[in-house]
Amino acid sequence: MESQDLRKVGLKVTLPRLKVLEILETSDQRHMSAEDVYKALLEMEEEIGLATVYRVLTQFEGAGLVSRLSIDGGHAVFELEDGTHHDHLLCVRCNGIEEFVDEVIEQRQRAIAKQKGFEMTEHSLYIYGICRKCQESQ
Amino acid sequence: MESQDLRKVGLKVTLPRLKVLEILETSDQRHMSAEDVYKALLEMEEEIGLATVYRVLTQFEGAGLVSRLSIDGGHAVFELEDGTHHDHLLCVRCNGIEEFVDEVIEQRQRAIAKQKGFEMTEHSLYIYGICRKCQESQ
């Protein structure tokens, strides 16, 4: 019932929005750039412009349907929002992304913000490295 | 004795390099974008091209004289390297940057990388929020 999801967050039900949502839900990559989504759309014969993909993803972000990761000064990748806060491990070799949750880190961050007098709005934590698979295959 | 600093890291002593170093050392902002440095140079009547500023900052980074922070998918800022590893708090209102060190977080990150089989190369942690000053003046 994807149409309902869109209406629920106050977005008109349009083909581009339905198709972008479909890609995000059915792709085997959990993390996709706008370009990735655009190419996946082309593969399913949906001629949706890249600008529209960006617009839709940005709206989805605003609506809380997806979250945006800003990777290392470069491009952004998007993931379907699943309600859990988590941080990311990025493989610098294969660009794979893994997720993790660590309550100790979460709590330390809140403590640091408080100690510095910051009203924390969000945080971003990326651990860069070489994933197990890439270490083995080399 | 800045010329020595440059020779020590194998960089020829040139006016642009000396001046960029001078800006970084004397500016009241510890964190500066390439654009900031470029403008500061113009203010001191040094007509050094922006491309050169980028090149010099990148070389300084390679030489370990400065480190580069990649802020939130956008532009990079540079800070003089002081030998201490630290992470950053960013004020979303005034764009101010504060630094902090937390051994617990450092250690947890290493543990997570290990647990996930990652060979960690680096990490980036930013806490976003509203700094004390901005909370008060509003």
Added chain:
DNA sequence: GTGTAAATGAGAAAAGTTTTCATTTATATT
């Protein structure tokens, strides 16, 4: 002083993303 490799400046190019504006579409209203 001179030669040579390295550095610089200016502008073009690149990458990722957003904006513009004319056209099309979804949906609230008749």
Added chain:
DNA sequence: AATATAAATGAAAACTTTTCTCATTTACAC
């Protein structure tokens, strides 16, 4: 079901940040 209208879309241009190209200049070893 037809229509009005506000919103969404496509295509191209614009924008932002950074890097590259290449002709000219400079640092420094000899």
